[in-house]
Amino acid sequence: EQALDTQRTGQRITECDLAFLLARIFRRNGCSERTATVLAANCASAEAAGSLSHGIFRIDGYVSTLRSGWVDGAAEPQIEAPAPGYLRVDARNGFAQPAFLQAREDFVARIRANGIAFMAIKDSHHFGALWPDVTPFAEEGLIALSLVNSFACSIPAGAEKPLFGTNPIAFAAPIEGSAPLVFDFATTSMANGDVQIAARAGRMLPPGMGVDSNGTPTCNPKEILDGGSLVPFGGHKGSAISMMIELMVAGLTGGQFSFEVDWSAHPGAQTPRTGQIFIGIDPEFSGGAGFVEKAGEFISRLSDAGLTTYPGYRRWKGRGTQDIGISTEDYRRLNEYAQG
Ligand code: NDP
Ligand code: PYC
CATH class of the missing domain: 3.30.1370.60 (Malate/L-lactate/L-sulpholactate dehydrogenase, NADPH binding domain)
Structure with missing residues (x-):
């Protein structure tokens, strides 16, 4: 609610506040509580990690899909x-x-x-x-x-x-x-x-x-x-x-x-x-030397070979530490979806 009530524009928002705002959008558009929470967390974490192709850019597509009746936001698997x-x-x-x-x-x-x-x-x-x-x-x-x-x-x-x-x-x-x-x-x-x-x-x-x-x-x-x-x-x-x-x-x-x-x-x-x-x-x-230990040894050999990073490391290092910058226009659009 705080994210919605605050008239902030073009500013930074925590991943948690963003997920809260997105969950409200999903609920407003026919998703069950469980689905809304899961999709919002996925989308907010992608935005936080800089994976913009699957962050808030996707919200227009989620909303238009839900409104089209193509997907069931409250399906019971x-x-x-x-x-x-x-x-x-x-x-x-x-x-x-x-x-x-x-x-x-x-x-x-x-x-x-x-x-x-x-x-x-x-x-x-x-x-x-x-x-x-x-x-x-x-x-x-x-x-x-x-x-x-x-x-x-x-x-x-x-x-x-x-x-x-x-x-x-x-x-x-x-x-x-x-x-x-x-x-x-x-x-x-x-x-x-x-x-x-x-x-x-x-x-x-x-x-x-x-x-x-x-x-x-x-x-x-x-x-x-x-x-x-x-x-x-x-x-x-x-x-x-x-x-x-x-x-x-x-x-x-x-x-x-x-x-x-x-x-x-x-x-x-x-x-x-x-x-x-x-x-x-x-x-x-797996038997023999443990997988996790071998994997640790493998990564240190990669590092010896000059590799300064590996897939997953960047996101792990930055987890939970940064607020997310959202443009005024995106923030306005998200709030409109959350209210409308
Ligand atoms: P990228 O080409 O951006 O590659 C991302 C992967 O490569 C990550 O694992 C990333 O690790 C790693 N990586 C990137 N740069 C480096 C580097 N310099 N050194 C080491 N590792 C590196 O991914 P795509 O654009 O192809 O996909 C982006 C997202 O889109 C994915 O999350 C994918 O799941 C999603 N997607 C979803 C689809 C769907 O049907 N739902 C369809 C297509 C894509 P790190 O994260 O640590 O940087
Ligand atoms: O970005 O390629 C994509 C994609 C397809 C479905 C979801 N994302």
């Missing part, structure tokens, strides 16, 4: 365990993160009991960063890998039309005496969100990011968004990883491929209705 190491979660057209959190405790128990477990979430919408999903596993001493498919906006290497989503991959592992190793990125040359941000700012992209509607390489983000396409990162290699993500996520959840997402009956919809998978491993079962 269904969870079943067809095998001791396999959890199937049906998000029932809700957001992926609350469905995941509902099954998480059971999933962790299965990882610890079996050494490894798999979770397949289907009929879910993931519109945020993945690192908030995987990082807590590493903080609990576990290894996690998560994959998500999205909507067709990336042309497979050698193909002529978009078929893959931006298909992010996220990995987290515990490191003795240091930050968990966490990487999380789109398997396209860049995230679709960053293309939209560049288009809004009137900024050209570096070469090699995508093509226009004729398949001609372009640096103009508007041409990529308007009938054009991104390309996978790293040519045929990234394309194969993106292909694996499509197959693993749609195939193992029983959900949709990115190219099957059809939101045409819901103008304003932006959140892909697909799926998410998790593989969790308990390194306590």
Whole structure:
């Protein structure tokens, strides 16, 4: 309430106040308390970490999607365990993160009991960063890998039309005496969100990011968004990883491929209705020298080799320490959504 009552403009706000404001927006737009809290925390933490493609920039898209009726902000997921190491979660057209959190405790128990477990979430919408999903596993001493498919906006290497989503991959592992190793990125040359941000700012992209509607390489983000396409990162290699993500996520959840997402009956919809998978491993079962100690040794060798940082370290070092700068315009818009 404090964040709303204060007539602050173009100033700094704590991550906690931002999450509070965002949760109110989600609730106002049809989300249950649980969904609102989870999505708000995800979005505020992305903004705090400087991951702007999935921070408050996304709120317009969340709101227009919720208002379009494409997603159910109050969905109640269904969870079943067809095998001791396999959890199937049906998000029932809700957001992926609350469905995941509902099954998480059971999933962790299965990882610890079996050494490894798999979770397949289907009929879910993931519109945020993945690192908030995987990082807590590493903080609990576990290894996690998560994959998500999205909507067709990336042309497979050698193909002529978009078929893959931006298909992010996220990995987290515990490191003795240091930050968990966490990487999380789109398997396209860049995230679709960053293309939209560049288009809004009137900024050209570096070469090699995508093509226009004729398949001609372009640096103009508007041409990529308007009938054009991104390309996978790293040519045929990234394309194969993106292909694996499509197959693993749609195939193992029983959900949709990115190219099957059809939101045409819901103008304003932006959140892909697909799926998410998790593989969790308990390194306590590895035997020999402990994984976490070996990981610590590995990181110090990387440091000896001249590496000054590693994925996950920057965010871990800055956690909880900084207020977030929000422009006057963004702050006004968020408050309008929260009240309207
Ligand atoms: P980036 O290209 O920005 O890469 C981010 C990753 O690379 C992070 O793990 C980051 O670690 C690491 N990294 C970046 N620079 C360095 C460096 N110099 N040294 C070491 N590590 C580095 O990511 P994207 O733009 O592709 O994706 C951004 C976000 O978008 C992700 O969170 C992703 O989940 C999300 N996304 C979500 C989608 C969805 O369907 N929900 C679709 C596509 C993307 P660190 O954080 O420590 O800096
Ligand atoms: O930025 O590529 C992206 C994206 C797709 C779905 C959610 N984010």
